[in-house]
Amino acid sequence: MQVTYYPGCSLQGTARDYAESILGICASLDIQLAEIPDWNCCGATAAHSIDHRASIELAGRTLNLAAKLPHADMLVPCPMCFNRLKTAAKTLLGDNPQRYGIKLEGPLPQIRDLADFMATEKMLAATAKQVKKPLAGLKVVCYYGCMASRPPEITGAKDFEDPQALDRIVENLGATPIPWPFKTDCCGASQVLSRLDIVSQLVGKLYDMAQRVGAQAIVVSCQMCQANLDMYQQKIEADWGRRFSLPVYYFTELIGLACNVKGVKDWMSRHITDPFSLLQELDLLNN
């Protein structure tokens, strides 16, 4: 299967682990990723915060490049990029396209959140066939964050208050997703560099609840959530005066682990909070 692919900036840098795990599992599932030639940054929080017009035009430029590729689906792993691209598409197809200095040229591919795509019946079945070592005994909470679901008017999400995509994926791998109430509560990623105190409160609450429902780890599909929950865990533990010790895995890493895809240890070695001890304890780390 061939799909259009928009990696986004952070997958080429701080989220290299996410990027590599995506390439790894897509190869093993026979999905060919056609990266949009010459794509640009979606503008992220900065653009929509202080330059609305640029936020639409930046994403619009990339959409026009995507429209030149023949594939029906466009996969976007970063929920922020996904949200901005969907917003631009909706805005430029809406009532006031003349406000913007860019016009959509040609029909767009379907813009799809990667986790959502991997949770379709078809992809779950294809993944199940590849599972070599089910993740038995691994109890996790799936954390979705904001941008893949909200606002539903933009994302098209139906179960935006209680999304299921990641839960379905990890269950399909043999792990146990524990239901919990904070699936879509904000982690404050946009404030991590300017107001770490806000992040500490928001993320501390997530850790606390994850621990209370008996999760051993947190599963995410967003590299900003991952960075926020993984990199600052020690600092937040100090603020809260508690140990949480919760590894934060990308769902793609867990697919790779269960399907015995090469490179899993390399991907995870880029995490800051120890991802290995738990997997060793559960005897899941043998490749």
Place this chain on the structure above:
Amino acid sequence: MSQKILNPDYRLLEQIEAQGPFQAAACFQCRKCTNGCPVTFAMDLYPDDVIRLVILGQQETVLGCRTIWVCAACETCTTRCPNDVKIAELMDCLKEMAVQEGVPSPQPQILTLHETFLNNIKKRGRVYETTLLPAYLLKSGKLLEMWNSGTWRYDLKLGRQMFSKGRLPLRPQSIKGKKEVRKILTRRKQG
């Protein structure tokens, strides 16, 4: 939170809606937005206050408040509002207006981060994270703050780890269409 209403200028709502629509006038003050907001603890006005004060033409108050800057853009309010008020989008509109009108941000570091980020993409069309952080730390004065509070030790350790784990690329990526990107980003008046 209680507010003094002074010299209402009712054109404000019109002026803002022209950038929208945000449907602010449909607000019936149920406070659902505020009740679901994760960062009210850091705000000086609650999200529903902001909507009400926009309707009441309190330009100075809404453009100068901390709320619009500490808003995490999580979209919970917009998602849950029974009247389809686009609260989060309106917060963005107010930030942009504040910058355009030269109203100083009570959270200057947040504005500096946004500007540093946009300047970073302007150079090559994509973000280069390796220089984003140091540039921001210098410009925002955060470096000094970290030094004084001693938190630099944790951040330095983190930076080193990120580097040794290969998560800070040594070479930036540049795109062919960077001029187009630059053009999109140069219209804005800098705050």
